Amino acid sequence: MPRALAPLLLGGVIALILHLVVQPAVGGFGSNLILFAGINIILAVSLTVVNGFTGQFSIGHAGFMALGGYTAAALMYYGSFKIYGNANFHGGALSWTGRVGGFSGPWMGSGDLLFVIACLAGGIVAAAAGWIVGLPSLRLRGDYLAIVTLGFGEIARVILQGTDAQLRRSQLDAIRSASPLQLMNKLGGALGFIGIPPYTTVFWVYVWVAIMLIVAIRLKRSSYGRALLSIREDEIAAQAVGINNTRYKVRAFVLSSFFAGVAGALYSLQIGSINAGELGFQRSFEILIMVVLGGLGSVTGAALAAIILTALPEVLRFVDQYRMIVYSLLLIVMMIVRPQGLFGVREVWDLMRRRRRQVTGGDA
């Protein structure tokens, strides 16, 4: 068991270093980039499990992100009011977002527990939605999943935008007396959900990045992951060697939705607000581009593509108003030069090993 947990420990240490050493060094703007890159890694890698491993085409990932984000936001915001009577910050150093330093609180505050619960709850709600969406549509082969997930993403957005106005600080009594079920419908509607105490920090994001990467890589190298890959290759042959296609596809989809929900939770608890209008199909396609750019089925490829595509718009700021044009041109060139994506289905270490073999082969 300790051996199984070692990579997680390593991930935690890296997250701590990013939080305590790198973050103060790169300043507020840089740490925001690191944060969003991390959230995008979780989104891209989780979508890789469905689109890359299992070969099912899902294009509603932002919908799961929105569900997770709103769940966490509501839990954190209304939960804080119910517990503390206000929505102020009650976290410790690991959740301290004021990057100027000088925070002398404990590592974990009382609010951090609520934060961890909110992240998990966001994931669980998204996973449940994934199960409901996946169960009927994954029984079918072909493009049905794409259509259903696209529809789901839009339905989630419209429902969230149709919720009632958010209860504010001045309505503390109303918040206190409302049942959780009533609060579920007070999510701010088209204005979005605002004023959420921000708890997400570099540390928490990268702990989740580590969990996501460990899960995805272990899955890919296992017999379970091999079964998912075999479904992508040939569904009939997979069934002929005893694979229950529907069950595997649904489980992969639920797992993917869970992490999309967690990413949504980290996102809303970082910027302190969430608006379903920004989490429409356009956001889904951004995530999909990361997966395709990294190479369908490559975990490290998707992660690298997520980092590149998070940084690229910032790097391209010097071309000013032509930024988005250059961005799209770069994507087009990439698809022409490397249609299989950065790494294809391989991982970064596969490519390194191969290069080494080629080099030694050339010497001999």
Next chain:
Amino acid sequence: MNASLAENLLDVRAISISFGGLSAVKDFSLALPPRALYGLIGPNGAGKTTVFNLLTAVYQPDQGSVHVCGRQINGLKTFQIAHAGLARTFQNIRLFGELSVLDNVRMGAQMREPHGLTTTVLRTGGYVATERHIDAWAREMLRIMGLSHRETEQAKHLPYGDQRRLEIARALATQPKVLLLDEPAAGMNPREKVELMELIRFIRDKFEVAILLIEHDMNLVMRICEQITVLDHGETIAVGTPANIQCHPKVIEAYLGEPV
């Protein structure tokens, strides 16, 4: 339970299917005792592959029943039939092309030792042990099929004959009771065919499976099959030993046409 059902590994009783008005297979029956080597032949479009698809639930028969080791399997799904002990290869090769040769066979080998998501992600001790076991079994299958030297190659890059052998290795790795081979020698050269014949006999003896094969190469069929069923237009026109089949007037008529 009926005694004959228990004795035969595969027992097919009068299965039929029609697509629209066309009767593709009609009243097909077959019994494979342990260690049988049985041939299914017939002209193109006779319904041979349809029989395989009926046995493995790619199609559901309109009538009739199929038993494997005394257990009724029609009505089950394709993957459940694989678990029941019926493994097959495909006429138009269906390998997992992007996966390595070894991974293709591991896919077959892991059927008897499946893992859940939790043990996989936590990488428990039991999980590591079974993965090793799957790996060893898959390599053993590759060794038997003479493909060990190709285990790291992508399946789609193999020569045609090797792809056919890999399909057999994958099917065999599921530890079946009955092996269905759909044109295993198609695309092989004469030397490979002779080797394949030896291999099929060896597999039958070593793993004690019953083998049902579809094949167009008459020389191969006549030399290794102990019993043969001949299909034409979905109907069984002859059943017997190779010697009987060769001079059966209906078979000659189906293949060569009526005498003038």
